[in-house]
Amino acid sequence: MLVAINKDRQILNLLDIDRLKIKDLKAQQFSCPACKGQVYLKHGSVRAPHFAHVSTGTCQYASEHESYQHLSLKKALYHWFSETETVQVEQFLQKIQQRPDLLINASIAVEIQCSSLSVKRLRERTNSYHRNGYTVLWLMGEALWLGDYLSELKQHFLYFSESAGFYYWELDLKAKQIRLNYLIHQDLTGKLHYLVKTFAFGSDKLLDVLRTPFKGVSKSLKVQLSQDISHYIARQLYYKHPKWLKVQEIYYRNGQNLLNLGNLSNVIFPVGLNRLTYQFEGLNLPDYCQLTQDVRSYYHHFISYHQTKPCAIVYPPRVYSAFYQPS
Ligand SMILES: [Zn+2]
Structure with missing residues (x-):
């Protein structure tokens, strides 16, 4: 973690301190803002400087052993957000007992997820953010990049908008990029098909980048299936x-x-749609945990539209809605 409380009860954020001055802090005593346990400054040559608990395993709020990737991404996004927004690092939210990596304008929790967690835990954390009025954005590190197939965990990081369909965020530390994977569809073999939009770190206002799925990003996705x-x-x-x-x-x-x-052979369909069985069983709506909208009408429109037209070209949900809008 990057934040601790010093002996004068002040919160210390390592990302705001000059690298040369950090060394001088090594002898001081610090405590964890969440559990109040004792932490110390680790300042090695490999990972960025960070705090670690003296007795490990006692703090349930800390993500100990944060990787180089996690710390570095947190730092990069902190500085990028700070250009235009109010940002708090690892702010402990007493009421919901959570500590988002970054909290933007006191309302958007940004979680940089570089390692696996259980679906149960993800659902609990997401729901508690939602119940308390926070938006939560899960941005995925390398181990959880979308790739060609949707694992059980990954489907719960999918978001949805009328302009981008199902979408998924990825962070790439090496390329210094944030990527929006959108119009995410699947074929019958389970393979994913989607478009990708890339933003270099620092290019635009980060909050604007994250709002991209609500603006007109998408055109259409054309797929040639060979299998x-x-x-x-x-x-x-x-x-x-x-x-x-x-x-x-x-x-x-x-x-x-x-x-x-x-x-x-040319059939693709939005993720979560039970394409092969809906005509017998009706639609089973996915219970993806980031999903806050009802995607039923999207699925219905998609099915009706492609009944007569092949799914080699698919469109954002808003295109189907407009098509079926009674004029
Ligand atoms: Zn702690």
């Missing part, structure tokens, strides 16, 4: 993949054959 889907499904069934056995069972029950889907 033979029927062949793929046949193979999954042969290997008795539980997910596909379940889908097959639903098709049988409705007197249909999963392997006679017709030409599905």
